[in-house]
Each structure stands twice: as C-alpha cells, then as structure tokens.
Amino acid sequence: MTTESAPTEEPYDVVLLVEQALTPADAAQVRALHVELDDDPTIEVIYHVLLPMADAAAAVEASLGVIGGADLIAPPMTPSPDEIDHLREEYREQADRDLATTAEALTATGAHVGSRAIVTDPPVDALTRKVKEVDGREAIILTRPHLVAEFFHVDWTSRARRKLGVPVLHLLEHDES
Numbered sequence: 001m002t003t004e005s006a007p008t009e010e011p012y013d014v015v016l017l018v019e020q021a022l023t024p025a026d027a028a029q030v031r032a033l034h035v036e037l038d039d040d041p042t043i044e045v046i047y048h049v050l051l052p053m054a055d056a057a058a059a060v061e062a063s064l065g066v067i068g069g070a071d072l073i074a075p076p077m078t079p080s081p082d083e084i085d086h087l088r089e090e091y092r093e094q095a096d097r098d099l100a101t102t103a104e105a106l107t108a109t110g111a112h113v114g115s116r117a118i119v120t121d122p123p124v125d126a127l128t129r130k131v132k133e134v135d136g137r138e139a140i141i142l143t144r145p146h147l148v149a150e151f152f153h154v155d156w157t158s159r160a161r162r163k164l165g166v167p168v169l170h171l172l173e174h175d176e177s
Contacts, residue, residue, distance in 0.1 A: 009044040012037060013114065013134040016049045017127045017156060019143040021098035026142060027105035029171060033140070038110075046114035048134055049102055052123040053095040092118070124159045131164055138167045 016030065034045045095118045103113045114134070119126035131139055141157045157170035 010042055011114075011134075012043050012045045013136045014045060014047050015127060015130045015134065015136045015139045016047055016102075017123055017139065017141045017160075018049060018051050018098075018102055020051075021101040022105045022142065024105050024108065026171070027102075027109050027111070030106065030140060030142070031109035031111050033169070044112060046112050046134075047106055048114050048130055048136070049099065049106070049116040050119050050123070050126050050130060051095055051099045051102065051117075052126070053118045053120050054091045124156055124163060127156075127160055128163050131166060136166055138169065139164060140169045140171060142171045144172070 012034070014034065018026075022030070030047070037043045037045050099116050099118060103116050106113050115130075117126075117130075127139055127141075130136065139160055141160060143156060155170075157168055160168045
C-alpha cells in the first residue's frame, strides 16, 4: 500500500522596494506578474516589502538650502534637535502607515506578504541584504519616474542590477490623484 503525500510548497521569494504606499492598481500590477505561478501547487510566492523612510535632518537641510541664497535678508532659523526629532517621528508614523497600506493592498490581491520593513539605510543596500537573506528569486522596484537619475543610471533599479544576481524589474507607481 502506497500513500502519496501532498507536494511541499517551495517559496518563490520576491523582494519589493517601494518608494511610497502601493495603490490597489500597483498591487494588482505586481501580483499579475506572478499569477501563473499560482497554477503550480508546489510554489508559493512570498512578497517581502521594503519602504525607505525619509531622513528628517536631510529634509530640513534641503529645505534650508532652497530658501537660502544671496538675496536672503536674515539667516534662516535652524531647527532645534527636538524639532528634528519631532519631524523624524512624523516621518516614522507616515512610513508605518504607508507600509501597512502596501501590505493591505497586496493581501487584497491574494498575495502572501512575508515580511515588511522600514529601512533607514541606503535603499539599494537594504534590498541587496533582503534578497540574500530570503534567497530572493527576483526584486521589484516601484518608484515615481526619476528621469535624470534613470538617464545617468544612478537610480535604484540601475544600481540594484549592478549589485544583485537576480532579475530586477522597475515599475512606475500609479498616481491616485
């Protein structure tokens, strides 16, 4: 008498690096890339989501650079460390909301979200580490268009392609407005 065991699922790990919360259209676009794998009961697609958090100090410095100039009458007020900490906390809360929205949008398409993380170090470095950590089969980067960076091949996708030994796909995020 022989008994057949159910086939074991092999994970197909996909690491997503997103610039902002995914819209339902973005999530559907990502999910559509792997829908044919659903026909194979031995494969389970697992999405790992990375979302970079804006750097509060860099944002303040950039905004001061924009308002500063030769024709500025008085020097701008430099924010206190407490104000920068408050801004950093606002950025963290926004990143938490964006990450939750992204996971919900993916789950609504039937996707399995394995891990999700807010990253504060360089995004491509975080992507590289995550792909290695989960033995990722591919990486998907979703951003707004960044024409100059893309032209000079210094955008996230170009940099990731140079670092990773897996396929890297760049998708443009949908605008909900």
